[in-house]
Amino acid sequence: MELFDCNCWYGVPKTPPLAPAETVDDLLGELGRAGIGRALVRNAAIWEESPEVGNALTTADCARDERLEAAWGILPPHTGELGDVHEFLDAMRAAGVRALWAYPAKHRYLLNATAMGGMLEEMQDRGIPLFLHRREMPGAQETYAVAEQVLADFPRLHLVIVAHGSWGEDRLFRPMMARYPSFAVGTSRYELDGGIEDLCRTLGPERLLFGTNFPETPMGGPILTLLHAAISDEERELIAGGNLRRILEEVRL
Amino acid sequence: MINDTRLAEEFVAHGRVDDCPVIDTHAHFGPYQAIYFPRWRPERVLDTMDRCNVRWLIMSAHAALVDTARGNREVAEIVAAHPDRIRGYWVINPNYPERLQRELDEFDAHAQTPGQASSPPAFVGFKFHPNQHGVPLNDERYHPALEYADARGLPILSHTWAGRGMSSHAEVREVAERFPNVRLLMGHAGYGDWEESAKVARDHEHVYLELTAAYSVRGALEIMVEHAGSEKILFGTDHPWFDPHYGIGCILSAYMTDEDRRNILHRNAERLFGLPLD
Ligand SMILES: [Zn+2]
Numbered sequence: 001m002e003l004f005d006c007n008c009w010y011g012v013p014k015t016p017p018l019a020p021a022e023t024v025d026d027l028l029g030e031l032g033r034a035g036i037g038r039a040l041v042r043n044a045a046i047w048e049e050s051p052e053v054g055n056a057l058t059t060a061d062c063a064r065d066e067r068l069e070a071a072w073g074i075l076p077p078h079t080g081e082l083g084d085v086h087e088f089l090d091a092m093r094a095a096g097v098r099a100l101w102a103y104p105a106k107h108r109y110l111l112n113a114t115a116m117g118g119m120l121e122e123m124q125d126r127g128i129p130l131f132l133h134r135r136e137m138p139g140a141q142e143t144y145a146v147a148e149q150v151l152a153d154f155p156r157l158h159l160v161i162v163a164h165g166s167w168g169e170d171r172l173f174r175p176m177m178a179r180y181p182s183f184a185v186g187t188s189r190y191e192l193d194g195g196i197e198d199l200c201r202t203l204g205p206e207r208l209l210f211g212t213n214f215p216e217t218p219m220g221g222p223i224l225t226l227l228h229a230a231i232s233d234e235e236r237e238l239i240a241g242g243n244l245r246r247i248l249e250e251v252r253l
Numbered sequence: 254m255i256n257d258t259r260l261a262e263e264f265v266a267h268g269r270v271d272d273c274p275v276i277d278t279h280a281h282f283g284p285y286q287a288i289y290f291p292r293w294r295p296e297r298v299l300d301t302m303d304r305c306n307v308r309w310l311i312m313s314a315h316a317a318l319v320d321t322a323r324g325n326r327e328v329a330e331i332v333a334a335h336p337d338r339i340r341g342y343w344v345i346n347p348n349y350p351e352r353l354q355r356e357l358d359e360f361d362a363h364a365q366t367p368g369q370a371s372s373p374p375a376f377v378g379f380k381f382h383p384n385q386h387g388v389p390l391n392d393e394r395y396h397p398a399l400e401y402a403d404a405r406g407l408p409i410l411s412h413t414w415a416g417r418g419m420s421s422h423a424e425v426r427e428v429a430e431r432f433p434n435v436r437l438l439m440g441h442a443g444y445g446d447w448e449e450s451a452k453v454a455r456d457h458e459h460v461y462l463e464l465t466a467a468y469s470v471r472g473a474l475e476i477m478v479e480h481a482g483s484e485k486i487l488f489g490t491d492h493p494w495f496d497p498h499y500g501i502g503c504i505l506s507a508y509m510t511d512e513d514r515r516n517i518l519h520r521n522a523e524r525l526f527g528l529p530l531d
Contacts (some may be wrong), residue, residue: 004454010404017471017472018447018470018471018472018473018474018476019471019472025405033255033256033257034254034255034256034506035254035255036388046477088348103524111422115300160432165493166288166466166469166495167288168288168289168494170288170289171288172291172513175377189469191469191489191494191495191496191499192288192290192291192495192496193290193292193301193492193493193495193496193497194290194291194292194297194301194346194492194493194495195291195496197291197483198291214471215471216470216471217469217470217501218469218471218503218506218507219255219262219467219500219501219506220255220256220501220502220503220504220505220506221468221469221500221502221503221506223254223255223265224264224265224268224501224505225496225498225499225502227265227268228304228498230304248503253414
């Protein structure tokens, strides 16, 4: 079973985490120690500075090791910083990028149909997943309200919320999973005892993507929790990496 | 996987290690306000314990954070049903001073373990939650309970968290100095103020760091081991909030020795609470 981390990063943010991973080598060392075979990776410059800078840094660093796959940040096409929608998709195709992140609070835009409609429609049609970090917007209610509106407008979008905190958020994300078949959450902070097993039973194993939230969170917690969750090996394999591999393989650029 | 030590190898392979039992020193019981729990009922608690080789679990009732009398009674019943696996903390709510006095009077009676005269009592000590009750740890409304515990050398598990004025290392230090016989467990290890909290545990033999939620901040454990030593750190999970495997996995990821991990997972709590590990 190969672990495919959907949520880890490296770089030099303005406020470093307690135990930083400043370079891609720091990240690779920890992936090796933990036994994680693949990772969808981003440089902190994407949200701390701008996707204009961070996307290129991420792609350059990820080219150094086949375990790493670069993910990019997006901005509203109207300001043209990343080109128009089709120029941006061309750049993704050229760089082999298949997954995107949005930081609407840090980058100060509205993640909705008005600002991002053209982009989100292409992402939905092309199967490109969009990741949101649960701590990016100030609160749980706001994050899920934004996510719900995006899914209401683009119900087939692969939207993934990662790194909800230690307060379980099942009451927030399970109703959305029930309504939107392509909505998923990351497991990095899914610490709830029996959560994985209970969610697999009620909503199926496709709604969870293994992730570590490294370097903020230790890799061992989400690994040991998934390895010994009371689910079948087929379900475990999907959460560990099968779901993410399938989503990325089905991306049409 | 996770790291290359024997403990990691065995936890990865089996989810439990026979010669490394776990004592969960910070657990709860029952449903609660802001979160859904699939595994709070007693039979599921015991199943989780078996899957991770949690030999003992020490719990307070969520209900007791709201209504101490009802919640503490609930835990007394669970301990009576599982005297060889579960112990309780007697929750103190300083917002109800008359009830508090009455409940301190009842504590001794409840403290007797059903049918096991030689092993530790049903309630090992008190649980304080300054943040949930809105009363700072150093507020004199806690004094009746602190004096009672100080006279008997009882453990108290308190929620502790960064930010002066409620339950931070500063309030813990003040209480520890005033009540030197209370064995004070800093729940969540003073979350956020890692080094200052570890130094309170270092400076006071009777102060311990408890790991619930703190383990999921990468780098925090290493700071605790450096400044307080692994002999002052206790394992806990807030069960049913968190899967013990999550906490154990984080401890396996931290840079420390397997001896440190055994101190944290069971040795320190075995000594502190006198709970047998046979
Ligand atoms: Zn607690």
